[in-house]
Amino acid sequence: MATSTPRRPLSELRSQRWLAPDDMRSFAHRQRLQQMGLRREEFMGRPVIAIINTWSDLSPCHAHLRERADAVRRGILLAGGFPVELPAMSLGEVMVKPTTMIYRNFLAMEVEELLRSLPIDGAVLLGGCDKTTPGMLMGAISMDIPVIFCPAGPMLNDRHRGHSVGAGTHTRMFWDDYVAGAIDQPEWIRLEAKMTRSPGTCNTMGTASTMTAIAEAMGMTLPGASSIPAMDSNHPRMAAQCGARAVDMVWEDLKPSRILTRAAIDNGVVAYMALGGSTNAAIHLVAIAGRAGINLTLDQMARTATTVPVLANLFPSGDKLMEDFYYAGGLPALLAEVAPQLALDCLTVTGRTLGENIASASSTDAQVIRSLAEPVSALGALAVLRGNLCPDGAVIKPSAANPKFFRHRGRALVFDSNADMLARINQSDLDVDEDTVLILRNGGPIGAPGMPEWGNLPIPKKLLQAGVRDMLRVSDARMSGTHYGTCVLHVTPEAAVGGPLALVATGDIIELDLDAGSLNMMVSDDELARRRAAWQAPVHPYRRGYTRLYIEHVTQADKGCDLDFLLGNEPTPEPPIF
Numbered sequence: 001m002a003t004s005t006p007r008r009p010l011s012e013l014r015s016q017r018w019l020a021p022d023d024m025r026s027f028a029h030r031q032r033l034q035q036m037g038l039r040r041e042e043f044m045g046r047p048v049i050a051i052i053n054t055w056s057d058l059s060p061c062h063a064h065l066r067e068r069a070d071a072v073r074r075g076i077l078l079a080g081g082f083p084v085e086l087p088a089m090s091l092g093e094v095m096v097k098p099t100t101m102i103y104r105n106f107l108a109m110e111v112e113e114l115l116r117s118l119p120i121d122g123a124v125l126l127g128g129c130d131k132t133t134p135g136m137l138m139g140a141i142s143m144d145i146p147v148i149f150c151p152a153g154p155m156l157n158d159r160h161r162g163h164s165v166g167a168g169t170h171t172r173m174f175w176d177d178y179v180a181g182a183i184d185q186p187e188w189i190r191l192e193a194k195m196t197r198s199p200g201t202c203n204t205m206g207t208a209s210t211m212t213a214i215a216e217a218m219g220m221t222l223p224g225a226s227s228i229p230a231m232d233s234n235h236p237r238m239a240a241q242c243g244a245r246a247v248d249m250v251w252e253d254l255k256p257s258r259i260l261t262r263a264a265i266d267n268g269v270v271a272y273m274a275l276g277g278s279t280n281a282a283i284h285l286v287a288i289a290g291r292a293g294i295n296l297t298l299d300q301m302a303r304t305a306t307t308v309p310v311l312a313n314l315f316p317s318g319d320k321l322m323e324d325f326y327y328a329g330g331l332p333a334l335l336a337e338v339a340p341q342l343a344l345d346c347l348t349v350t351g352r353t354l355g356e357n358i359a360s361a362s363s364t365d366a367q368v369i370r371s372l373a374e375p376v377s378a379l380g381a382l383a384v385l386r387g388n389l390c391p392d393g394a395v396i397k398p399s400a401a402n403p404k405f406f407r408h409r410g411r412a413l414v415f416d417s418n419a420d421m422l423a424r425i426n427q428s429d430l431d432v433d434e435d436t437v438l439i440l441r442n443g444g445p446i447g448a449p450g451m452p453e454w455g456n457l458p459i460p461k462k463l464l465q466a467g468v469r470d471m472l473r474v475s476d477a478r479m480s481g482t483h484y485g486t487c488v489l490h491v492t493p494e495a496a497v498g499g500p501l502a503l504v505a506t507g508d509i510i511e512l513d514l515d516a517g518s519l520n521m522m523v524s525d526d527e528l529a530r531r532r533a534a535w536q537a538p539v540h541p542y543r544r545g546y547t548r549l550y551i552e553h554v555t556q557a558d559k560g561c562d563l564d565f566l567l568g569n570e571p572t573p574e575p576p577i578f
């Protein structure tokens, strides 16, 4: 803790506006707290710290957060704060349909408005499953009161037939083996029971660990917090420390706007690349930066990917799991390896700089956390493509793709929707071979809606049975960070708004050139103009409710898929209290 930081006077705390005045309204606020059995001295003159909890019975990754909130509460009380637990929307990645991505912005709004509408001085954000981290951070950044992020932590490792098994990554691998007949049904059912061994987020370098680690690199968590397994005793200890630290952060007025500078965001990008992080981060980071008033572009991130190789040997780029990463020193050790590329003077939630936080960190297992001299992959975690198929950009994760496709020409096989793809992909007469480029459209932010993780199109059954395990795939959808394969994602503008992806036809020749950063369809401009004239925008069935609001306001993938009216860092007025 930064002991030299002067303490703000009590009268400056937000909660004092609710609790301190000697008037009828404040009398009612105090009365209602006493109604819950609280004594005056438990809440008077203390920072009110919200524990924003994304626990739910349908969020396996957050199953332990209800009891973890108790640890946070302990820390808050010991440090002299008044803890209040506030539930927020729980985005359990696998259960929420059509996709949690629709609700990331909903959660961001909920966090922001919870913090604004209630007498809250600071907050501990409890979450970790994919969209939860960006959603909570985006809301907290927009509210801009002191907050600390407490990552849910990864689940325990599993092993199968002597090999590490990773959540997500091996689900698809085993499915492909099952479809191909290499796994029988009893084994398939055994795997169902053992692959996700404990509460906690995916143990691969999927979107969850990518985003919690980025949050840490940007200075929003305690040092090392994002790597602690959910079921390790260090986890509740870390949670308690988050509670204590949140109280001090209120006294120090250590707000996100003081932490999330341009340089801090860039540190997040460096971590993203060194981790071999999920392509989803390319959307979330743009959105997080946007809330802080910082313009982050795909090209800036892709440039960093060319100078920061993948050092974390984790699925899907490598072959280890988060527990191994933790034993090897966790994120601080990884950051120490790329320290020359980081802005070490960035302030963090500890009140100290990033450089101070990682000063004594080093990798204790060079197999898991590699050095710059011996990276897991020099191919990079992100590349941006442009061309007549994706004028505003598309992304690919070279480190999780097959280099044989990095220069590729193939015939397009186009699916108009995910339902169309599912209906046809396994037909025995499907006109497809391993050089075919599988294309899925109408999977974007508006088209799907919500840009689901459909971009890792399955390999057609007949090719799986022939031993094919990867193909070039192109879509305006996203892909799970736990997945691998040569998938061009986030094609922008998306088909549903008339992007050129809407115009490609089965049989067109598609050309990818990763070195040149290009993705094109070999179709003449005249022919494209003719197809455009005949194109009709799809009519979406969402005429009411949140999904309608989302569709009407969501930005494209290269802009972060935030809602346009939530962008920017213009202050919103505090609520009047009377």
Ligand code: FES
Pocket: 061, 092, 093, 094, 128, 129, 130, 167, 168, 200, 201, 202, 206, 208
């Ligand atoms: Fe929650 Fe992977 S499903 S982190």
Ligand code: MG
Pocket: 093, 130, 168, 206, 207, 208, 480, 481, 482
């Ligand atoms: Mg995921």
